């Protein structure tokens with residue numbers, strides 16, 4: 001394994017130190033007798049200054065470099081006001097590790113706007129761009145913070161199947177797959193498995209997995225294959241306990257990113273606010289009232305908020321210093337949500353979390369009483385007989401429980417300030433894209 005320094009760890013204070021770096025040739029500038037080679041690794045860029053007079057042989061090698069060659073350079077770090085980042089490398093050894101045999105079809109070192117479709121077609125080149133790489137370094141840091149929070153709070157990680165006979169919600173947006181001599185489907189959500197596991201005694205669990213939605217969308221916030229962060233916990237009082245977990249884990253994640261992904265945020269030009277104050281929790285009715293009173297907007301579907309409604313609510317609360325807001329008590333919800341509870345002044349114990357004007361997660365308290373569960377299923381035209389594998393778990397004692405599913409791609413989209421969710425996914429899938 002090559003002993004080397006990661007470029008983000010180099011600073012002007014290292015003046016006079018000998019070091020080795022490795023990476024791609026990002027940019028070359030020839031000043032006649034002096035050659036600036038900007039080297040890029042996964043963490044940053046460093047200027048290497050080759051001088052013909054000092055190191056003639058090395059200078060000749062450097063003169064023959066091409067963009068995107070992979071090189072390894074050893075030399076002395078020198079603080080310099082003119083160098084980007086205030087430090088540069090005076091090389092004593094330069095090795096070409098691998099040559100680029102072609103000229104990249106998209107600009108890697110210059111900030112030229114390419115359209116998203118071209119960028120995604122050439123994703124392996126696009127990811128070489130520092131601003132694109134920054135999205136995925138930020139994503140990795142966010143996911144680390146998120147999972148850490150759950151491990152630190154006694155949650156266990158589980159893995160449930162992504163192939164099964166029916167979707168969590170039935171529905172038409174399932175991808176069928178040929179499964180030996182049967183028809184199976186790609187999972188839309190681990191919902192039913194999470195509940196089975198809580199019934200079985202996993203009373204604090206989370207799962208990082210993929211969910212598949214065969215929706216025919218044309219929006220900037222939907223994709224066909226979603227990375228999901230799913231959570232379920234038992235022994236709750238009500239849905240507020242679930243919102244507490246969602247709120248604290250998200251605040252922790254945003255704070256971690258703000259503190260530990262400064263380089264990435266700077267690269268992306270994002271100023272990230274940590275929502276330190278309690279997230280407002282408003283009812284579905286209150287949300288509709290705000291939309292009607294403040295914006296004269298009435299979402300078409302009486303039982304939901306639309307995209308415009310979510311965006312307007314986002315603006316309304318962001319102006320008051322709240323980038324995140326819970327909307328609680330959606331009417332007419334899926335069978336597994338606890339609803340019509342005596343004493344509740346809300347329609348169901350289902351909530352959505354809106355973050356920066358976009359739905360980020362859906363969750364709530366689940367129904368744990370098998371008879372009520374079956375009754376609601378029948379009311380909604382869902383045959384309990386088709387869900388034996390799920391209902392079986394409810395015959396043997398189930399703690400009151402709840403949870404949520406959060407779209408990781410949407411979270412990264414918002415943290416990185418991206419217009420389109422696909423920019424937050426390395427190899428996104430949509431109705432027209434199945435490769436790369």
Ligand code: ATP
Pocket residue numbers: 189213215221222223224226228359360361362405406407408409410421
């Ligand atoms: P939306 O109403 O925005 O289409 P949904 O209510 O259908 O989303 P849920 O079933 O509640 O989605 O899924 C939980 C979370 O997964 C959502 O809050 C969202 O963050 C994410 N998600 C759902 N569908 C998609 C999708 N097609 N593309 C990207 N993320 C999605």
Ligand code: MG
Pocket residue numbers: 352359361362
């Ligand atoms: Mg939802």
